Amino acid sequence: MEALGIDIGGSAIKGAPVDTRTGRLLAKRHRIPTPEPLTPGQMAKAVKEIAADFSWKGPIGVGFPGVIQGTHIRTSANLHKAFIDCDGGKLFSKAVARPVALINDAAAAGLAEMKFGAGRDFEGKVLLLTLGTGVGSALFSRGVIFPAELGHLPFKGRSAEKYVSAAVREKKNLGWKEWSGRLDRYIRVLETLLWPELIIVGGGVSAKHRKFFPYLKTNAKLVPAEFFNESGIVGAALWAEENA
Numbered sequence: 564m565e566a567l568g569i570d571i572g573g574s575a576i577k578g579a580p581v582d583t584r585t586g587r588l589l590a591k592r593h594r595i596p597t598p599e600p601l602t603p604g605q606m607a608k609a610v611k612e613i614a615a616d617f618s619w620k621g622p623i624g625v626g627f628p629g630v631i632q633g634t635h636i637r638t639s640a641n642l643h644k645a646f647i648d649c650d651g652g653k654l655f656s657k658a659v660a661r662p663v664a665l666i667n668d669a670a671a672a673g674l675a676e677m678k679f680g681a682g683r684d685f686e687g688k689v690l691l692l693t694l695g696t697g698v699g700s701a702l703f704s705r706g707v708i709f710p711a712e713l714g715h716l717p718f719k720g721r722s723a724e725k726y727v728s729a730a731v732r733e734k735k736n737l738g739w740k741e742w743s744g745r746l747d748r749y750i751r752v753l754e755t756l757l758w759p760e761l762i763i764v765g766g767g768v769s770a771k772h773r774k775f776f777p778y779l780k781t782n783a784k785l786v787p788a789e790f791f792n793e794s795g796i797v798g799a800a801l802w803a804e805e806n807a
């Protein structure tokens with residue numbers, strides 16, 4: 564009932580042991596900043612450092628910001644390109660000398676929010692978006708997950724995440740109103756295609772939801788993620804419990 568969840572992100576890798584019955588972190592998370600994109604080998608060392616810090620001997624789950632097929636990583640939009648087609652499951656398992664279950668980072672966030680957070684007990688159609696370095700997404704219907712890559716929906720001639728991510732807002736110094744306008748247009752396109760009943764917005768910026776939610780017009784119920792940006796750790800641990 565305890566698993567180590569590790570969340571690989573654009574600017575840091577974070578991990579903590581999680582009580583998978585409650586979704587609570589059992590210790591302060593270990594965070595390693597990654598100012599430069601790490602190679603797969605360097606990332607494996609960081610994963611090993613986190614597991615060693617907690618002297619971890621139980622299941623381990625790793626959330627990665629790219630398409631996951633089985634144990635393989637297929638895309639790496641914001642991290643080192645050497646991850647593309649790398650057997651991430653094997654790489655990380657070898658580093659920690661135990662089985663590691665790999666999952667997309669937004670899918671992990673979705674699992675945590677649906678089990679313990681903003682989507683708990685919700686049976687309808689859910690769209691979870693994580694707004695960070697990139698835009699992650701996952702869909703749920705009757706609690707069943709479908710990991711998706713909606714951050715790469717072509718928008719204004721490029722991946723939507725290049726237009727609406729939280730990183731773009733900071734880099735381009737966009738005001739809340741201007742950035743929300745972009746997000747609103749993007750969400751409307753998603754809504755036309757998917758008609759979610761609930762939209763959960765995660766990522767660090769979701770802590771400031773009061774600044775931008777009022778500008779978003781959607782038919783769905785719009786809520787911030789309850790775990791803010793810790794859902795990746797919790798979801799990776801949940802995934803590990805069943806798959807490591």
Ligand code: BGC
Nearest residue numbers: 628629630640669697698699
């Ligand atoms: C990646 C997704 C990931 C998202 C959030 C995107 O660039 O393609 O797989 O979930 O960023 O990290």
